[in-house]
Amino acid sequence: MGKTAVEKIISAHVGHDAKAGDFVVADVDLAMTHDTTGPIAITAFREYGREKVWDASKVVIMLDHAAPSPNERISNLHSLLRTFASEQGIRLYDVGEGVCHQLVVEQGLVVPGDLAVGADSHTCTYGALNVFAFGIGSSDMSGVLLTGKLWLRVPDTMKVVFGGTMPKGTCAKDLMLHLIGKIGSDGADYLAISFGGDTIRGMSVSERLTLSNMAIECGAKVGLMEADEKTTRYLEGKYAREARPAFDDDDAAFRSRMEIDASRIPPLVSRPHSVDSVVPAADLAGTAVSQVYIGTCTNGRLDDLRIAADILDGRRVSANCRLLVCPSSRQTLVDALTEGVITKLAAAGAVILPPGCGPCPGTHLGVPGDGENVLSTANRNFKGRMGNNKAGIYLASPATCAASALEGRIADPRPYIR
Amino acid sequence: MENILNGRARRFGDDINTDYIIAGKYTKTLDFSSLAEHLLEDLFPGFSKTILPGDMIVAGRNFGCGSSREQAPIAIRCAGIAAVLAKSYSRIFFRNAINQGIPAFLCDTDSIAEGDRIIVNIGSTTVELPDRGTTLPMTPLSPVMLDILKEGGLVEYLKRHGGFVLDPQASDRPRREG
Numbered sequence: 371m372g373k374t375a376v377e378k379i380i381s382a383h384v385g386h387d388a389k390a391g392d393f394v395v396a397d398v399d400l401a402m403t404h405d406t407t408g409p410i411a412i413t414a415f416r417e418y419g420r421e422k423v424w425d426a427s428k429v430v431i432m433l434d435h436a437a438p439s440p441n442e443r444i445s446n447l448h449s450l451l452r453t454f455a456s457e458q459g460i461r462l463y464d465v466g467e468g469v470c471h472q473l474v475v476e477q478g479l480v481v482p483g484d485l486a487v488g489a490d491s492h493t494c495t496y497g498a499l500n501v502f503a504f505g506i507g508s509s510d511m512s513g514v515l516l517t518g519k520l521w522l523r524v525p526d527t528m529k530v531v532f533g534g535t536m537p538k539g540t541c542a543k544d545l546m547l548h549l550i551g552k553i554g555s556d557g558a559d560y561l562a563i564s565f566g567g568d569t570i571r572g573m574s575v576s577e578r579l580t581l582s583n584m585a586i587e588c589g590a591k592v593g594l595m596e597a598d599e600k601t602t603r604y605l606e607g608k609y610a611r612e613a614r615p616a617f618d619d620d621d622a623a624f625r626s627r628m629e630i631d632a633s634r635i636p637p638l639v640s641r642p643h644s645v646d647s648v649v650p651a652a653d654l655a656g657t658a659v660s661q662v663y664i665g666t667c668t669n670g671r672l673d674d675l676r677i678a679a680d681i682l683d684g685r686r687v688s689a690n691c692r693l694l695v696c697p698s699s700r701q702t703l704v705d706a707l708t709e710g711v712i713t714k715l716a717a718a719g720a721v722i723l724p725p726g727c728g729p730c731p732g733t734h735l736g737v738p739g740d741g742e743n744v745l746s747t748a749n750r751n752f753k754g755r756m757g758n759n760k761a762g763i764y765l766a767s768p769a770t771c772a773a774s775a776l777e778g779r780i781a782d783p784r785p786y787i788r
Numbered sequence: 789m790e791n792i793l794n795g796r797a798r799r800f801g802d803d804i805n806t807d808y809i810i811a812g813k814y815t816k817t818l819d820f821s822s823l824a825e826h827l828l829e830d831l832f833p834g835f836s837k838t839i840l841p842g843d844m845i846v847a848g849r850n851f852g853c854g855s856s857r858e859q860a861p862i863a864i865r866c867a868g869i870a871a872v873l874a875k876s877y878s879r880i881f882f883r884n885a886i887n888q889g890i891p892a893f894l895c896d897t898d899s900i901a902e903g904d905r906i907i908v909n910i911g912s913t914t915v916e917l918p919d920r921g922t923t924l925p926m927t928p929l930s931p932v933m934l935d936i937l938k939e940g941g942l943v944e945y946l947k948r949h950g951g952f953v954l955d956p957q958a959s960d961r962p963r964r965e966g
Contacts, residue, residue: 506880
């Protein structure tokens with residue numbers, strides 16, 4: 371009997387052969403926390419009476435969820451995190467550097483075969499780089515800071531194979547919305563998803579990150595992908611450690627296997643207030659949207675901004691709609707400026723926000739009004755998510771969001787693709 | 789931790805996410821008492837004011853899905869909720885709840901209604917509904933989660949043990965957690 375890639379990565383981090391169902395204590399290669407979850411983790415860590423974390427070089431702190439700070443309460447939490455990072459010698463990425471998950475992959479803080487944890491549910495994003503990465507809470511993070519280890523149950527794997535070429539107007543986001551709509555918000559609960567197939571192999575790393583990012587939206591612990599030459603190129607020169615890529619054996623025991631024809635997936639939209647409520651964008655055409663948001667750890671990378679800019683170039687955002695654009699990192703912002711992407715977006719009427727989470731977690735920078743609809747490239751549309759429980763949040767690809775911003779209502783992007 | 793919990797059901801449905809349990813706009817604080825008043829308010833405005841000692845949240849499938857924010861179980865604890873019963877939990881929330889010392893158990897909650905009296909027996913892993921004359925089985929917690937819960941949460945557990953201690957017999961049991 372062969373092994374899954376997840377079983378192989380965990381085995382390498384526990385020092386013995388581990389299989390799905392086992393309870394293990396695993397070594398952690400990277401621990402990430404941020405301005406929402408970090409203060410509680412640090413407060414808990416201080417209760418242990420230990421002066422130093424287990425290995426400061428393997429810990430990172432990001433200030434991204436409310437950055438720059440909108441009020442004195444959050445400013446003081448930022449100060450707490452800066453002080454802790456400075457005392458401990460931990461790398462801290464301050465306000466404006468970007469959203470945590472983009473920074474982890476872009477800075478090469480993980481390599482294929484790593485086991486990474488983050489005090490943020492979208493830590494599963496790094497699965498796209500063949501990293502077994504998953505979200506944990508603040509107490510578990512305090513335990514990792516103390517010991518460098520975490521207990522876990524080795525998950526079974528659901529194999530999801532995408533085949534075929536995505537049609538014009540369909541983005542990586544649409545593939546993931548399709549999967550979540552199909553299996554539901556708990557369809558992969560307690561499981562690892564292992565993505566495969568020629569559609570995934572044909573994708574850029576940026577597109578792959580979009581799929582893995584949303585693995586948690588169907589309950590998965592991680593959305594793992596194989597490392598290939600694109601992964602290697604993406605990480606080239608960024609890290610000093612040796613990659614240890616892991617692959618699923620053909621005869622591994624998968625919990626289930628699903629094949630999806632990507633060539634048949636149209637642009638999709640997830641409706642309020644549940645990510646798994648997915649319908650074709652065309653079915654919602656005409657639904658008024660007061661605000662469109664392009665950004666986040668799901669879809670704020672250069673590829674995403676390019677898709678939006680190609681649609682918006684030379685056109686003008688509807689007078690009935692606000693378009694907010696938040697590059698996922700400072701590097702994304704610089705690249706998008708250099709390429710002229712930001713100029714196209716701003717000329718079309720976009721408000722450019724500082725790199726970070728932007729309005730996605732509902733703290734600042736674009737809280738919708740009562741009764742307003744928002745169309746967003748983010749990963750969650752729960753009631754109140756963006757700070758107002760009387761607003762409705764729809765989720766879609768950067769293409770669908772850009773086209774909809776032009777109309778001030780949900781629009782199928784295909785007529786706007788040049 | 790008490791072995792027997794006596795309380796009243798506060799009923800919620802499926803897919804109650806951590807944004808509903810505590811909205812993101814309230815999470816940036818270390819003043820945990822401020823979280824309690826906003827518990828589940830987007831679904832049930834004023835819910836926290838209706839909580840009586842012993843009240844238990846009884847939910848359906850996938851309770852605690854979404855964000856990893858531990859402010860969610862902290863809000864539940866600080867609001868005075870004695871336990872949570874659900875048909876299934878989202879993985880991260882389940883760990884966080886136990887790490888906060890909240891008795892969070894799995895059982896088939898379909899027959900439990902708002903206001904029902906509930907007696908949770910942790911030792912015998914049963915839920916008794918005296919008004920209905922029925923007793924439901926609970927799925928036992930894994931040994932490591934039960935150990936953490938018995939210590940009152942992960943911080944106390946780690947203070948005592950200094951690290952994670954696993955029972956080597958724990959593997960391969962058909963449990964859904966972690």
